[in-house]
Each structure stands twice: as structure tokens, then as C-alpha cells.
Amino acid sequence: MNNKKITVGCDHAGFGLKKIVITHLEERGFEVLDVGTHSTDSCDYPKIAHELCKSIQNGTTELGILICGTGIGMSMAANKHRGIRAAACSDTFSARLTRVHNDANVLCFGERVVGVGLALDLVDAFIDAEFEGGKHQRRVDMITQIEASESSL
Ligand code: RB5
DSSP, X not given: OOOOEEEEEEOGGGHHHHXXXXXXXXXXXXXXXXXXXXXXXXOOHHHHHHHHHHHHHTTSOSEEEEEESSSHHHHHHHTTSTTOOEEEOSSHHHHHHHHHTTOOOEEEXXXXXXXXXXXXXXXXXXXXXXXXXXHHHHHHHHHHHHHHHHHTO
């Protein structure tokens, strides 16, 4: 990954892990854009997912990380955004392959699902992997076509 800038967001259920993830990313030399939330007060994860997706859509960052209780709500909300390919992962194989094969640009996971060690391994697997292109590009293009046709219905 050339761009050493990454957006990170969480809801109240992911707040503790988000702080650890940000420290880890900064130690690895990344500039982190933190779109909140900033406390454990209850909040709505789709709003945070929306803020993070905007930062990718407007070109501020290429990749994002979203943390909630399970990672699932965040991924559902993120995947409603044009050009966003979000993957909820709780194993490093999937976190790596979703970059290599799916050109995923958002990694989601759950603080109630993964521990700190695995969370940081997920982050590293995701950001250190590169999209392979080739036949995988054709398939990603098909996802984009579905997205375009759906939005014109
Ligand atoms: C919040 O309780 C929880 O529903 C949320 O963090 C997330 O897990 C949703 O998918």
C-alpha cells in the first residue's frame, strides 16, 4: 500500500479496540483519520460507517477499518455506499484474501468477537496485502456493474 493514510471508525461497542488499532497503525507509520465515535456512549453505527465511506469516496484515504460489536452491522452499512467493498473478517486468511481477490477497501471486525492480538493481525493482514487484478478485476467490475444498475432502478 503506497498511501500511508487510513480512516478508522467505531461505534460504542468497538471504542476500546479502535484506540488500540489507531496506536498500532501510528506505530506502523500510518496517518490515521479518526471518524469517531469518541466515547462508549451509545451511538448508531451506520452514521460512523457513512463518515468513513465518504473519506474513501472523496479520495482522502484508500482504505478504512470499522469496528463495532460484531463487525457485521458496519459492513452492511458500508456496503450500501458506491465504490465501497467492505468485508467483515475474523480470520487473517479472509482479511488478506479480501484485499487480494475482492479489492476490499474496508475491513470490519467486532470487538465482541476478536481479541486484541487477532484484531491487530487482521489489520496487518489487510493493509499488507495487495489486489492481484487479472481475473479478479473482471469480477470486481461485475460487482460495480451491479451497483450501477441497482442505483438506476
Ligand atoms: C451495538 O450493541 C451492536 O449492535 C453493534 O455494535 C454491532 O455489533 C452491530 O452490528
